[in-house]
Amino acid sequence: MAVPVASKRIWKEQNARAFDQKEKAVESLVADIKEDVMVWRAAAPLTCQSPGPLMVGLCGTFMSGQTADSM
DSSP, rough: OOOHHHHHHHHHHHHHHSSOOOOHHHHHHHHHHHHHHHHHHHHHHHHSOOTTTTTTHHHHSSSSEEEEGGG
């Protein structure tokens, strides 16, 4: 789950550097990624209680050790 979150933040940072001439410090980028991961983990129980077909694979990733089949 951290990989998609990190990828999105890095992609947004790359775009900011390329198109807006804005640059964040690495420490700030890492802090943003950690915050996003915490938000996604906090939201996972809300979205994975009764996952639809699109959420089944993601719920296994979000929930620590649980898969959609074990819910």
